[in-house]
Amino acid sequence: MLAALIIVFREVFEAGLIVGIVLAVTRTVPHRNAWIGGGLVAGILAACVVAVFAGALSNLFAGMGQELFNATILVVAVVMLTWHNVWMARHGSELAGELRAAGQAVVEGSKSLLALAIVVGVAVLREGSEVVLFLYGVLAGGDDSTASVALGGFAGLALGAAVCMLTYFGLVRIPMRALFATTTVLIALLAAGMAAQAASFLEKANWLTLMDNVVWDSGWILSDSSFLGRALHTLIGYTDQPTAMQLTVYLAILLITFVLMRLYGAPAKTKAVARA
Amino acid sequence: MSLSRTLSKAVIFAAVTALLPLAATTAANAQGATEIQLSYKDKKFDPAEISAPANTPIVIKLKNLDAKAMEFESKTLKVEKVVAGASDATVNVRAQKPGRYEFFDEYNEKVARGALVVK
Numbered sequence: 001m002l003a004a005l006i007i008v009f010r011e012v013f014e015a016g017l018i019v020g021i022v023l024a025v026t027r028t029v030p031h032r033n034a035w036i037g038g039g040l041v042a043g044i045l046a047a048c049v050v051a052v053f054a055g056a057l058s059n060l061f062a063g064m065g066q067e068l069f070n071a072t073i074l075v076v077a078v079v080m081l082t083w084h085n086v087w088m089a090r091h092g093s094e095l096a097g098e099l100r101a102a103g104q105a106v107v108e109g110s111k112s113l114l115a116l117a118i119v120v121g122v123a124v125l126r127e128g129s130e131v132v133l134f135l136y137g138v139l140a141g142g143d144d145s146t147a148s149v150a151l152g153g154f155a156g157l158a159l160g161a162a163v164c165m166l167t168y169f170g171l172v173r174i175p176m177r178a179l180f181a182t183t184t185v186l187i188a189l190l191a192a193g194m195a196a197q198a199a200s201f202l203e204k205a206n207w208l209t210l211m212d213n214v215v216w217d218s219g220w221i222l223s224d225s226s227f228l229g230r231a232l233h234t235l236i237g238y239t240d241q242p243t244a245m246q247l248t249v250y251l252a253i254l255l256i257t258f259v260l261m262r263l264y265g266a267p268a269k270t271k272a273v274a275r276a
Numbered sequence: 277m278s279l280s281r282t283l284s285k286a287v288i289f290a291a292v293t294a295l296l297p298l299a300a301t302t303a304a305n306a307q308g309a310t311e312i313q314l315s316y317k318d319k320k321f322d323p324a325e326i327s328a329p330a331n332t333p334i335v336i337k338l339k340n341l342d343a344k345a346m347e348f349e350s351k352t353l354k355v356e357k358v359v360a361g362a363s364d365a366t367v368n369v370r371a372q373k374p375g376r377y378e379f380f381d382e383y384n385e386k387v388a389r390g391a392l393v394v395k
Contacts (some may be wrong), residue, residue, distance in 0.1 A: 007382065053359030054345060063366030066357060130347065130358055134383050137344035137361075204355075206368050225351045241354065 001152035007134055008156025011127040014234040015043075016160040020125040020167025021190070022116045025084075027172055027184045032113055039117030043124025050125065051132035064205035070126065071205070073112040074198035077122045080115040080259050081191035085184055087112045089265030131157075184261075186235070193237020196246040203243060211244035296356075304326075309333040314390075316348075317341040319381065321390035330394050335368040350379035353392065365368070 019040065026032040050069075057065045071238065091112075096217035131153070138149045174182055219240040222229050232238035237250060288311060310328045314336055328334045340346050340359040348355045348367060352375075359365040372394045380386035 003386065007385075051345075054358055058358070058360060058363065058365055063364070064368075119336040133345040133358060133360075134347075137383065140344070200354075202370055212370065225349070233303075 001148040001155075003158040004134075004138065004149040004152030005159070008131050008153045009159045010156075010230070011124050011131045011134075012157055012160025013163055013230065015123040015127045016163035017167050017231070017234050018190070019120055020164040021171065021183065021186055022120055023164070023168045024171035024179070026113060026116060026186065027179075028176075029113060031110065035110070035113040035117040036120055039120035042117075043121035044128055046121065046125045047128030049130050050129040051136065054129065054133060059135055060103055061205070064207070067201045071198040071201035073126060074201070075124045075195045077119050078191045078195045078198065078253060080118045080122075081194070082253065082260065084112050084115045084119075085191075085257055086260045086264050087115075088180070089261040101143065117262065120156070128253050188257045189236040190234075190259065192250045193233070193235070195253045196237045196239070196242070196250040199246045199249045200239070200243070208245060211248065213244055214241045215239050215244050215247060242260035309335045311335045311337060312392075313337050313339075315339040315341055316346060316381065316388070319388040321379075321388065322371060324390045325393060326390070327393040328372075330374045333371050333372045334392070336367040336369060336392075338365045338367060339363075340365070342371045344383075345383075348379065349382045349390075350377055352377045353379065356381070356382075377393035 019036070022036060023032075026036065027030065054066075057069060059065060061068050102243070135150065135153045137151070138146060198234065199208060203212050217240060222232070222240065224230065224237070224238060224240045225235050229238060239246065243252075301354055303378075304333060310332050312326050312334060314323070314326060316322070316338065319342075336348075338348055338359060340361060340363055343361045345358060345360050347356065347358050348365065353369050353372070355369060357365055357367055369392075372392075374394050377392045377394065379390055379392060
């Protein structure tokens with residue numbers, strides 16, 4: 001039972017952190033629960049579909065279907081997160097202020113919510129399909145301890161939800177004004193980390209072989225398979241053996257976010273922009 | 277901000293992100309890779325120990341003979357791949373220094389273990 005709990009928790013941990021951050025980011029946006037909930041449900045359904053077709057997916061692109069699929073959905077998440085940051089640079093103050101009650105802000109707000117709902121869906125989809133495969137294997141396999149393994153699995157899911165709540169309540173303690181700056185940085189780092197992860201999937205598929213030398217090995221200080229390492233991997237993209245390409249992609253996303261926020265941010269309010 | 281402007285920006289950004297790796301794309305198969313056959317049945321890898329020369333890319337051809345899905349994982353080799361029940365998978369491993377690298381089925385981490393010895 002404990003083994004099942006650990007396996008499931010490890011997979012839902014990342015999704016829990018991301019959903020918690022998204023909930024905090026959208027705290028003041030009307031109808032956000034429906035959007036985030038929709039992203040969550042869509043992600044779970046998509047995870048089940050991916051689990052069912054795992055074999056077929058894997059066989060695409062000369063056996064590299066899984067890697068390319070992961071890279072693609074990570075790129076989608078990176079685009080959505082970056083777009084959200086740029087959008088917030090322009091409209092963030094409207095939402096934070098009293099204007100949020102205005103009809104226009106509600107309409108505009110739902111565009112950004114769609115982007116974040118997609119991010120939630122993608123996070124759940126990535127980790128969820130593995131949980132589905134694992135739990136299905138246990139339930140269908142008729143192992144000696146099916147019930148206890150299933151119980152462990154669902155306890156793992158509950159713990160993942162707890163991570164989500166902790167992240168959310170931790171972040172919303174930050175005052176509104178500082179919260180915007182904090183989440184902007186958090187989301188930029190999240191996006192950069194996901195982009196570097198997408199690069200690593202392309203490297204595993206041998207689609208990306210340029211600059212694939214490992215730049216450093218910091219596994220002796222902090223292994224990225226330890227608990228703290230995993231949390232940092234999700235939040236800021238920490239890897240103990242990054243390749244030159246992964247570092248380049250990481251820095252490029254941070255730079256692109258910064259430049260786009262300067263370019264498209266509200267002209268009169270550049271002070272709120274110069275954070276990333 | 278109009279929707280079309282928003283979309284065009286999203287498209288530009290997506291293109292930049294997508295072109296970066298595409299520009300670097302090379303032949304799908306690494307040259308001179310060592311290919312290793314490995315099968316998995318009843319929570320056991322066969323052979324339980326495989327070996328490969330150092331400093332050359334390695335390709336593991338894994339056959340999951342069980343009806344259930346498994347997840348081939350190695351922390352030291354930086355590999356993590358779900359293999360559906362009764363199916364095959366290809367795992368690319370980058371060139372490694374000499375050493376012993378353990379791998380396992382994440383769904384049965386305690387019992388289902390094996391190792392790659394790089395010489």
